[in-house]
Amino acid sequence: MVDKALGTGGRKSDKDLKIRVKSGKGRTVSSTKWLQRQLNDPYVARARAEGYRSRAAFKIKEMDEKYKFFRKGMHIVDLGAAPGGWSQVAAKATGSTDAKPLVVGIDYLEMDPIPGVILLKKDFTEEDAPAMLIEAMGGHKADVVMSDMAWPTTGHRGTDHIRIIHLIEIAAAFALDVLAPNGVFIAKVFQGGTEHELLHMLKRHFKTTMHAKPPSSRSDSAEAYLIARGFKGSNDTVPGEEEYDR
Numbered sequence: 227m228v229d230k231a232l233g234t235g236g237r238k239s240d241k242d243l244k245i246r247v248k249s250g251k252g253r254t255v256s257s258t259k260w261l262q263r264q265l266n267d268p269y270v271a272r273a274r275a276e277g278y279r280s281r282a283a284f285k286i287k288e289m290d291e292k293y294k295f296f297r298k299g300m301h302i303v304d305l306g307a308a309p310g311g312w313s314q315v316a317a318k319a320t321g322s323t324d325a326k327p328l329v330v331g332i333d334y335l336e337m338d339p340i341p342g343v344i345l346l347k348k349d350f351t352e353e354d355a356p357a358m359l360i361e362a363m364g365g366h367k368a369d370v371v372m373s374d375m376a377w378p379t380t381g382h383r384g385t386d387h388i389r390i391i392h393l394i395e396i397a398a399a400f401a402l403d404v405l406a407p408n409g410v411f412i413a414k415v416f417q418g419g420t421e422h423e424l425l426h427m428l429k430r431h432f433k434t435t436m437h438a439k440p441p442s443s444r445s446d447s448a449e450a451y452l453i454a455r456g457f458k459g460s461n462d463t464v465p466g467e468e469e470y471d472r
């Protein structure tokens with residue numbers, strides 16, 4: 227169930243647009259639409275005004291305002307971090323500094339440095355990525371593992387579905403390895419796309435699981451976030467868990 231209290235996204239219909247972009251000038255129809263949407267998007271303007279690198283920053287900010295995941299001194303892992311909005315929000319909320327970094331982010335894209343954040347340029351699905359993240363965390367367990375990862379879509383529904391589920395599964399397996407008791411796992415999912423098996427597994431390991439759609443997540447996007455809170459700890463062996471091992 228999606229938490230309706232978080233809203234359903236802020237997409238304007240075409241008639242509400244303040245800035246219209248003319249097609250032509252070598253732009254394709256889709257790039258014209260993208261540009262028009264960016265220019266009319268209040269979250270893009272807010273991100274620029276507030277110094278965030280992406281409008282995505284507001285998604286984690288809005289979810290944190292409602293669910294209060296972050297606290298000062300917490301250790302956070304950001305999977306699929308580029309260009310860095312979520313890491314910026316996490317660094318600010320935890321009080322992370324370069325002298326005592328509490329946030330570790332990973333992305334296969336190059337990122338400019340973010341104060342208080344250790345950034346790894348790496349594909350998270352590579353076998354050595356989890357070990358590199360654990361090393362960057364300096365032996366600390368994570369209080370929050372958050373994933374905004376998504377592959378570029380292929381246009382083939384079935385393939386896209388399998389690819390996103392695979393990403394969420396390995397993110398969840400990583401979270402089970404590194405989370406501290408009571409930790410939180412947040413992952414981007416696509417509505418109607420969360421595998422029952424995965425949800426079932428998370429329900430066994432966390433006190434609560436739910437889906438949320440923050441207001442800044444566009445209403446015409448199937449994107450939502452899976453939030454699992456209250457990690458029960460990794461000491462108990464749960465039958466079936468090995469399915470999610472890498």
Ligand SMILES: C[S@@+](CC[C@H](N)C(=O)[O-])C[C@H]1O[C@@H](n2cnc3c(N)ncnc32)[C@H](O)[C@@H]1O
Binds near residue numbers: 307376377
């Ligand atoms: C929606 S963006 C994240 C935006 C980010 N949360 C922010 O606030 O700026 C998704 C990111 O996931 C990354 N990504 C997708 N698959 C990945 C993978 N296998 N390993 C590392 N990063 C990945 C993409 O490169 C992309 O930068």
